[in-house]
Amino acid sequence: MRHLSTDVLIVGAGGAGMYAAIAAAREGRTVLLLDKGLVGRGGATIMAQMTVAAAIGQQEPDDWTLHLEDTLEAGRGICNEPLSRMLCERAPERILEMDRWGTRWAREDGHIRQVTAPGHRRRRCCYVDFLSTGPAVAATLRHQVATTDRVRRVSNVAVIDVCVADGRVRGAVALDLSTGSLVTIAARAVILAAGGLTKIFRRNSASTNMGGEAYWLALDAGAELVDMEFVQFFPIAHLAPRLVGMDPIMWDPFRYKLGGRLLNGQFEEFIHRYGGEDEGRYTAPRDLASYAILKEVEAGRGSPHGGVYLDFRHLPEATLRGAFGPVIDRLLANGIDLTRMPVEVAPTAHYHMGGIVVDERLETRIAGLFAAGEAVGGPGGANRLSGNAISEAMVLGECAGRMAAGAADADPGWLSLYADRTRGELADLRGRKGRGRAPGVAQVELQGVMWEHAGPFRTGDGLERALARIRELRRELPDLAIADGDVFNLDVQDWFELRAMLGSAEAVAISAIQRTESRGAHQRLDAPQMVPGLEKNQVVSLAGGTLTSRWSAVVRSGVRTP
Amino acid sequence: MTTTLSVWRGGAGEGRFERYDVPFEEGMSVLDALRWIRAHVDSSLAIRYSCINANACHTCMALVDGRVEYTCTARLAPAGVTVGPLPKRPVIRDLVTDTMPAEEKLAPQT
Numbered sequence: 001m002r003h004l005s006t007d008v009l010i011v012g013a014g015g016a017g018m019y020a021a022i023a024a025a026r027e028g029r030t031v032l033l034l035d036k037g038l039v040g041r042g043g044a045t046i047m048a049q050m051t052v053a054a055a056i057g058q059q060e061p062d063d064w065t066l067h068l069e070d071t072l073e074a075g076r077g078i079c080n081e082p083l084s085r086m087l088c089e090r091a092p093e094r095i096l097e098m099d100r101w102g103t104r105w106a107r108e109d110g111h112i113r114q115v116t117a118p119g120h121r122r123r124r125c126c127y128v129d130f131l132s133t134g135p136a137v138a139a140t141l142r143h144q145v146a147t148t149d150r151v152r153r154v155s156n157v158a159v160i161d162v163c164v165a166d167g168r169v170r171g172a173v174a175l176d177l178s179t180g181s182l183v184t185i186a187a188r189a190v191i192l193a194a195g196g197l198t199k200i201f202r203r204n205s206a207s208t209n210m211g212g213e214a215y216w217l218a219l220d221a222g223a224e225l226v227d228m229e230f231v232q233f234f235p236i237a238h239l240a241p242r243l244v245g246m247d248p249i250m251w252d253p254f255r256y257k258l259g260g261r262l263l264n265g266q267f268e269e270f271i272h273r274y275g276g277e278d279e280g281r282y283t284a285p286r287d288l289a290s291y292a293i294l295k296e297v298e299a300g301r302g303s304p305h306g307g308v309y310l311d312f313r314h315l316p317e318a319t320l321r322g323a324f325g326p327v328i329d330r331l332l333a334n335g336i337d338l339t340r341m342p343v344e345v346a347p348t349a350h351y352h353m354g355g356i357v358v359d360e361r362l363e364t365r366i367a368g369l370f371a372a373g374e375a376v377g378g379p380g381g382a383n384r385l386s387g388n389a390i391s392e393a394m395v396l397g398e399c400a401g402r403m404a405a406g407a408a409d410a411d412p413g414w415l416s417l418y419a420d421r422t423r424g425e426l427a428d429l430r431g432r433k434g435r436g437r438a439p440g441v442a443q444v445e446l447q448g449v450m451w452e453h454a455g456p457f458r459t460g461d462g463l464e465r466a467l468a469r470i471r472e473l474r475r476e477l478p479d480l481a482i483a484d485g486d487v488f489n490l491d492v493q494d495w496f497e498l499r500a501m502l503g504s505a506e507a508v509a510i511s512a513i514q515r516t517e518s519r520g521a522h523q524r525l526d527a528p529q530m531v532p533g534l535e536k537n538q539v540v541s542l543a544g545g546t547l548t549s550r551w552s553a554v555v556r557s558g559v560r561t562p
Numbered sequence: 563m564t565t566t567l568s569v570w571r572g573g574a575g576e577g578r579f580e581r582y583d584v585p586f587e588e589g590m591s592v593l594d595a596l597r598w599i600r601a602h603v604d605s606s607l608a609i610r611y612s613c614i615n616a617n618a619c620h621t622c623m624a625l626v627d628g629r630v631e632y633t634c635t636a637r638l639a640p641a642g643v644t645v646g647p648l649p650k651r652p653v654i655r656d657l658v659t660d661t662m663p664a665e666e667k668l669a670p671q672t
Binding site for chain 1: 590604605606607609611613614615616618619621635637654655658661662665666667668
């Protein structure tokens with residue numbers, strides 16, 4: 001079996017993983033940066049079309065403490081405050097470092113231009129025109145990673161087990177998709193930076209990476225998860241007409257730059273009926289907007305494809321072009337002329353607030369096992385602010401890389417028997433012939449179950465049904481069929497991915513069942529009020545094959561950012 | 563309404579084009595159809611993609627009716643389409659070619 005060794009192993013090469021690689025390498029460590037897709041091409045950062053929040057104060061006076069107040073307020077009282085503080089305090093350094101590295105932040109009058117986004121009291125959100133923020137950030141980090149000594153990057157290698165012995169991480173076992181063979185990796189420290197779980201929902205804005213693998217790897221290694229019931233549903237994702245080559249959440253910047261009327265299927269404004277103010281501007285919070293849209297659809301006042309209309313017909317073409325230039329042509333190529341027609345939009349699973357429990361050094365309770373980016377739980381509490389996701393990727397990525405480097409002094413030792421379990425699992429998959437359905441088909445069913453019962457609106461009964469079905473699907477894992485062939489066998493990849501998706505889905509369901517209130521992104525139709533006594537977190541752990549969730553006090557501030 | 567995709571199956575040089583009937587929806591992409599085939603006909607079809615629809619990852623390239631295209635933005639024609647692996651790249655399996663930079667590969671084991 002192929003064997004590699006490194007000081008710091010990073011699982012996932014999106015925004016957080018790449019930043020972690022740079023930070024660990026500049027502390028003098030060797031880094032192995034793995035991605036199951038292509039390094040720097042997968043994950044969520046590259047898909048982001050919007051803004052990055054950082055209190056650099058170039059547009060107007062600002063301070064990270066104000067950014068922190070906004071972040072904590074949006075998080076509805078249950079943010080992990082030291083992590084929220086880290087995000088807000090360090091975001092300016094990261095934005096300015098990216099600027100030195102050549103990211104072309106939009107500028108005006110010689111300074112980085114900053115705009116507002118919902119929930120921010122200052123104009124503090126930086127961006128790259130036109131809707132190119134994520135690709136520009138990813139390109140900058142790819143270049144930095146490629147020109148940093150001591151970083152080895154490997155594509156098409158999926159980590160499927162993090163190996164722990166005597167409470168300390170030892171390395172990992174991974175599947176080399178190109179050959180179908182296993183690779184073992186001895187590592188002094190491991191950083192999980194493989195993103196969130198939005199792919200477990202039928203409607204999602206995820207890349208194919210976001211199947212909750214980081215969460216499953218953490219649970220299985222003995223680490224814990226927190227806030228798993230808090231999935232952010234983005235209210236106005238593109239629904240129709242069919243649009244290719246654009247991220248479905250693209251309409252947000254259109255709304256806050258230009259306004260845009262949200263209308264039901266009868267072309268009536270409706271947000272005000274649900275206690276929001278809209279007035280063609282971008283002011284209704286994400287949870288309220290999602291609620292209002294789905295209620296209109298439920299009442300039979302939806303648009304033809306089951307959403308609502310977003311209408312820019314009141315704006316002249318020159319205004320649209322001034323704000324979005326080449327994007328207007330990409331829309332026209334899709335047959336969408338905003339001056340003549342509204343588009344249909346609907347909520348979609350967009351981001352996961354929950355994630356791996358880490359301390360203020362981003363280390364889990366397993367020594368040497370760290371997490372970064374969306375994989376981490378806590379900085380956003382019950383509801384993440386718009387603009388905080390890439391800040392989180394950069395800040396937590398940098399910190400995790402630096403801290404993991406500091407934890408990589410001693411060689412904990414690697415034994416080949418650490419790979420025995422995975423070797424057995426792979427041998428079992430290879431031996432299967434046409435028994436059941438393909439794992440990818442079961443994934444589609446899971447996505448439907450989660451959307452139906454654990455999506456934007458939840459009830460206790462529905463969540464119990466989801467949990468029962470998730471557990472049945474888990475029992476089906478040994479019977480799923482795997483096609484022949486070792487080389488680039490996507491069934492094998494889908495099987496390991498499905499196992500992670502089911503673990504993550506179960507963590508969401510059990511946490512959502514126990515939280516009998518509505519708070520932030522977690523909306524229970526059978527418990528519509530926020531309950532003051534539930535201003536606490538739930539922590540999920542795995543023991544003896546069973547997931548359990550327990551209540552835990554919120555981690556308040558008082559800790560300095562390392 | 564259905565359309566037909568003719569898709570390369572196999573490794574470099576050894577293989578054949580196989581035909582798949584796929585439900586046609588106005589505006590759908592070639593990648594939509596390839597993912598439909600994986601989900602409904604043959605999950606062993608090897609394809610490479612990450613961002614699915616956003617044309618951000620740029621990893622889903624293939625030869626579509628003789629032209630190199632991103633399958634996520636190539637529109638599926640009602641008359642059908644032929645999809646093959648990228649030319650000038652070693653075929654790994656089916657439509658997956660070796661597009662990884664040399665330094666991102668595990669060197670063959672000696």
